[in-house]
Amino acid sequence: MEKTAQGLARVSRPRLYEQLxxxxxxxIESAKLGPGDLLPAERDLAERLGVSRATLAQALVALEVLGVIDVQHGTGAVLARRPSVASVIKGLREHQSRLPDIVEARSTLEVKLASLAAARRTDEDLEAIDAALDVMGEEIAKGDRGTRGDELFHQAVTVAAHSSVLGQLMAFIAEMVLETRMESLGQPGRPEQSLASHRKIAEAIRAQDPDAAAAAMLSHIELVSDVALLK
Structure with missing residues (x-):
């Protein structure tokens, strides 16, 4: 809350995505939608709410992160459950406060993993990294966000580092990383940017350049950490 000149507390306006x-x-309540029902197309919803599709997409991604909806390529947003407004807003704020810590953990672990991968990778590791890039590229070409390919890429880099303890730590935060992955790849133009930065990481790992791999991974984490809910 903000303080006025008279020292009174002023209630902060809810963020736009919270209002949305x-x-x-x-x-959803008025339309009596239940689990499995399809929400209207984004264009129609944006017009009804008087917001841009990009702004609406931000709110939909937030609901997807919380498991309220399931966004399926080629189908649209499908209702997964009908929670109360209070529980969703609480979940959104907890998610928002958790994001910086997740980003901090990723920048610590994954930068080191990229460096180790460049030093220790095998030909088999490179094949797995390339296969993940292909999956992400195919997903994006179909109009999807590339979430699966993104996950496979980071898993392949982790395996290529050949560090069992760091691998266990990444597995421990995997579910939290999924939150940032969904949030980041839901930003307009982000899937293509993320794929390009993945390729730079892969090039450094292929060249067996630990410093370049670490720098490329750090740049990538900074890119994907630029998400709407952190602002």
Whole structure:
């Protein structure tokens, strides 16, 4: 909350995505949608709410992160469950406060993993990294966000580092990393940017250049950490 000149507390305005989430949940309630039902197309929803599709997409990604909806390529947003507005807003704020810590952990672990991968990778490791890049490229070409390919790439880099303890630590935070992955790849233009930065990491690992691999991974983490809910 903000302080006024008279020292009184002023209630902060809810963020736009929180307002949109409330409106979306109100629509779901009024339309009597149940689990498995399809929400209207993004264009229609954006027009009804008077916001841009990019802004609406931010709110939809937030609901997807919380498991309220399941966004399926070629189908649209499908309702997974009908929670209360209060529980969703609480979940959003907890998610938002958790993101910086997740980013901090990723920048610590994955930069080291990239460096080790460059030093220790095998030909088999390179094949797995390339296969992950191909999967992500194919997903994006189909209009999807490349979430699966992104996950496979980071898993392949972790394996290429041949560090059992760091691998266990990455497995421990995997579910939390999924939150940032969904949030990041939901940003307009981000899947293509993420794929390009993945390729730079792969090039450094292929060249067996630990410093370049670490620098490329750090740049990548900084890119994907630029998400709407952190602002």
């Amino acid at each position: 989430v409330e409106q979306l949940l109100a629509y």
